[in-house]
Amino acid sequence: MTALPVPVIAIDGPSGVGKGTACGHLSSRLGFKLLDSGSLYRLVGLACEWDGVSLDDDAGCTEVARALDASFEHANGRLRVWMNDREVSALIRTEKAGQDASKVAVNQGVRDALLDWQRHAAKWPGLVADGRDMGTVVFPNAGLKIFLDASTEERARRRHQQLLDSGQSVTLAAVLEEMRERDVRDRTREAAPLEAAQDAKILDTSTLTLDAMLGQVDQWADEYLSNLGN
Ligand code: C5P
Numbered sequence: 001m002t003a004l005p006v007p008v009i010a011i012d013g014p015s016g017v018g019k020g021t022a023c024g025h026l027s028s029r030l031g032f033k034l035l036d037s038g039s040l041y042r043l044v045g046l047a048c049e050w051d052g053v054s055l056d057d058d059a060g061c062t063e064v065a066r067a068l069d070a071s072f073e074h075a076n077g078r079l080r081v082w083m084n085d086r087e088v089s090a091l092i093r094t095e096k097a098g099q100d101a102s103k104v105a106v107n108q109g110v111r112d113a114l115l116d117w118q119r120h121a122a123k124w125p126g127l128v129a130d131g132r133d134m135g136t137v138v139f140p141n142a143g144l145k146i147f148l149d150a151s152t153e154e155r156a157r158r159r160h161q162q163l164l165d166s167g168q169s170v171t172l173a174a175v176l177e178e179m180r181e182r183d184v185r186d187r188t189r190e191a192a193p194l195e196a197a198q199d200a201k202i203l204d205t206s207t208l209t210l211d212a213m214l215g216q217v218d219q220w221a222d223e224y225l226s227n228l229g230n
Contacts, residue, residue, distance in 0.1 A: 004141055007032075007126040007228060009221055010134035013148035014183055014194060015098065016155035016162075018205055022148065022217050023130040027074075030128070030221065035121040036072075036079055037131035037138070038101060040114050042092035043070050043083055045100030050084075055103040062109030068117075095163070095170065095178055102182045105132075106189040132186060135197035144224040146217060147196035150206040152179055 009026060013019050020036070027034040044065045045055065053060040073080045080089045091097065104110050111133075118138045121127055129138065135145035150158075156176040163170050186194040196202055201220055205213045 004122055004139065004143075006122055006124050007144075007225060008122055008139045008142040009126070009128045009144045009146070009224070010139050010142040010197075010200075011128065011130055011146045011148065011217075012132055012134050012136070012194070012196065012200070014132075014150075014155065014186065016159035016179060017148045017150050018158070018210070018213060019130045019148055021210065022146075022214060023128045025214050026217060026221055027128040029218070030126060030225070032126040032128050033121060033123050034074055034079070035118060035127055035129040035131075035134075037114075037118055037129065037134065038098075039072070039079065039081055039092060040068070040070075040117060041101035041105045041110070042097045043068060043081065043088070044104045044110055044114070045097060046088060046092055047083060048104065049100070055100060058107050058109055061104050061107050062113055065104070065110040065113035068113075093166070094168070095175070099178060099182060102185050106185065106191060108191040111137075111191050132194040133192040135200050136195065137192045140197070143228070144220060145197045145200035146220060147200040147202045148213075149196075149202065149204050152176065152183065154206045155179060 011019050011023050023034055044061065047064045047068060048055055048061055051064055053064055055061065069084050071082045080087065081092060082088065115138065135142055156172060156179045159179065160170065160172045160175045203216055
């Protein structure tokens with residue numbers, strides 16, 4: 001394994017666990033770049049819909065992923081995303097976009113097509129990478145790997161609140177059902193299933209306040225960065 005050019009902090013875990021919040025917080029505190037790898041899979045799902053490619057057409061989805069024309073901008077803690085020059089920031093955040101992303105994410109061809117894109121995000125002065133396989137596949141030599149977990153019920157409750165806050169109207173029962181379905185698909189797929197890397201620090205956030213979760217993540221990040229020069 002070759003050494004990474006810059007420090008990389010990989011944060012993995014299931015949907016709704018607070019990875020996005022933890023990664024956004026760390027990247028702005030440390031001034032590091034942020035990779036939201038889930039948005040790439042969401043974009044591939046949306047691009048397949050635009051191109052009329054069925055999500056179970058492996059070769060078709062792989063082609064779409066290879067031709068992905070997207071750009072990203074981080075401003076004020078918010079990620080803005082464009083595809084084919086059209087802003088799709090809101091379009092890729094729906095529950096359907098999450099489900100479609102997890103359907104294209106079982107496809108090894110799609111995962112391979114997105115690999116270089118993700119690795120190129122490791123730029124000066126450092127990277128915080130948010131996903132499912134950051135510590136296991138994309139950055140196996142990341143200096144710090146964190147795996148966040150929480151019960152399905154708690155994650156559904158948090159996601160439901162997030163959706164309500166963003167003006168989407170859904171029931172908690174529907175969010176819970178979709179989350180269970182997505183969890184099974186993400187954990188049981190053959191290609192890069194969701195699992196903690198062997199050397200990951202595992203944090204169950206089910207009963208933690210947001211501040212307590214961020215405090216632990218900050219502590220691990222500070223320990224890692226202060227040991228870098230040694
Ligand atoms: O994190 P987010 O909810 O945006 O991810 C959407 C879906 O994309 C996940 O449910 C998962 O199936 C897929 N994904 C993945 N590998 C990643 C990031 C996301 O398979 N590194």
